[in-house]
Amino acid sequence: MIQDLTCSKKELVKYFLDREMLIDSDILSRIKVAESCDELDEIKKELLIGAGASVKGPETGGSVEIISCYDKEPHKREVQHFVGYFNARYNALKAMLMRRQEMQGLTSISRVISRKEKDNVSIIGLVLEKNETPNGHIMLTLEDPTGKVKVLINKNRNDLLALGRDIVLDETIGIVGVNGDNIVFANSLLFPDIPMTKELRKSPEEEYAVFIGDFHFGNNEFLKDDFLKFVSWLKGDTGTESQRDIASKVKYIFLVGDLVEGVGIYPGQEKDLEIDDIYQQYEALTEYIAMIPTHMKIIICPGNHDAMRIAEPQPVLYKDFAESIWKLPNVVLVSNPAMVNVGKKEGFPGFDVLLYHGFSFPFYADVVKGIREKGGQDRSDLIMKFLLQRRHLAPMHTSTLYLPDAEKDYLVIDKVPDFFITGHIHRAAIANYRNITMINCSTWIPTSDYQIKLGIKAQPSKVPVVNLRTREARIMNFGEKET
Ligand SMILES: [Fe+2]
Structure with a gap:
């Protein structure tokens, strides 16, 4: 039975010193008297795992x-939150892609659709659909806030085919290609990626x-x-x-x-x-x-x-x-x-x-x-x-x-x-x-x-x-x- 306040505090200080820890004096002054060995053990445990900033280990300068x-804070979500969310995502990833030199001549999808055939175009869109054609080409539908357009990755473009196959829906990519009739033939495929x-x-x-x-x-x-x-x-x-x-x-x-x-x-x-x-x-x-x-x-x-x-x-x-x-x-x-x-x-x-x-x-x-x-x-x-x-x-x-x-x-x-x-x-x-x-x-x-x-x-x-x-x-x- 420990009934002496000083004694129990001394024991606590020694216990933590043995473990290279110091107890703040203010916390020490607030420690209640332990009335039994069990209670003293409880206090040790509480201090060891629960005293927050009051138990200090050796400082090593780690920052x-x-x-x-x-x-x-949690709040109710409605349909417009999903719309805003995908717009926010698109804009963030578009900003990364726009830093790429290949995206210099970036055009919105609605403008691409009105452009002449065989024009070179660069677009950034979210992948709405992805299919493999019966001939083995990859057909994507890309969407940006202005519209949608098909993008074809030719099966003979070995450099693009593996990348194209691994594309997943909803990701945001950049395409540099040649404009066709409501379709873009891809010459390059860009991801937002990590700068080299x-x-x-x-x-x-x-x-x-x-x-x-x-x-x-x-x-x-x-x-x-x-x-x-x-x-x-x-x-x-x-x-x-x-x-x-x-x-x-x-x-x-x-x-x-x-x-x-x-x-x-x-x-x-x-x-x-x-x-x-x-x-x-x-x-x-x-x-x-x-x-x-x-x-x-x-x-x-x-x-x-x-x-x-x-x-x-x-x-x-x-x-x-x-x-x-x-x-x-x-x-x-x-x-x-x-x-x-x-x-x-x-x-x-x-x-x-x-x-x-x-x-x-x-x-x-x-x-x-x-x-x-x-x-x-x-x-x-x-x-x-x-x-x-x-x-x-x-x-x-x-x-x-x-x-x-x-x-x-x-x-x-x-x-x-x-x-x-x-x-x-x-x-x-x-x-x-x-x-x-x-x-x-x-x-x-x-x-x-x-x-x-x-x-x-x-x-x-x-x-x-x-x-x-x-x-x-x-x-x-x-x-x-x-x-
Ligand atoms: Fe897990």
Whole structure:
């Protein structure tokens, strides 16, 4: 029984000092007297995982700035919101395409229709229809705010045919071609794309970023031992000398959604749950996240299993459900998608990091021939490249659920990132496209029966790690098996 106030406070201060943490004096003055050992333990736990800014870890100077984060209040949507949404998307992507030299002579579709045959024309439109003709040509219908026109991609144009086959409905493209009678014969096909001139930014300091996701906490197969190994490495307790050196320089950890398994996500899910209460799932998960050294900044976006609407953009995790995570001192919560800047320092602009959980990925893995035939979901690199070229995270209407905002399409990739970070398909992968490091994060659960039905072949417990000074990347394996 501890009844002496001073004694219990001393014990608390010592407890946190042993963990290289200091408690603010103002919070200490507000701590109530613990009347039992159990209560003292509760206070320790509450402070460890829930004291917000009042528990401070060693400061390492890691900087996180939120560039874009969806924070709109929910409101009713009507038909005009969809019209405004697609207009906003068209205008944003058109502005990107218009910067291309090939689009110098841009003409609206209504003017193209009134132009003479055999004139050279450039148009930008949203793909309304796409068909393959009996002769093997690709026929598109492009639409802009002024009208519609057919576009033919000739089957003998090998340079265009593969690109044409991978076009999806609703994406915005540019066409340079020759005018016919109510048809344009394509000579070039342009995507909004990433500029070739995108620089490869490198931090002046050796510091590391680590990428994780898809905890699905509450699932009865959570790979606890693997995750504890990961934490042990982050703390510098395990690993080779060079691995421990890397751990000592980790400043940023990105966590891209599906923190918890959720409840009622799919039929029969209850048999897969160790924790069947959504509040308890978040609370129990917080104890694991709180094991990560507090000087590492953890940037978290939600995913489709988290306790909120599935439609994108998803706001930050709701405080009602995930209060314990909100209170962690080193966590930055953002929407899905979102963009943050990390590592900014004097003379260096930092890295812009686009986070997207990746709910649209299985759709493109199946629908786009050039991805499906090369491995589908096994090729997150191709999916990510496809989306970067489109400058949109879900260009086709049915590929994800979304809430249309009339003034802006939040799924447009308007700012070119340095890192594009995703998850959802539970596979660890790192690739580069025009100096953008594309990373898909793995998971901390093995492949479940439900996931097999979704075509997921998980590579659990693998963690991409990037040296921000050199941009060299590696995948560290904290699992038992090589997969
Ligand atoms: Fe997911």
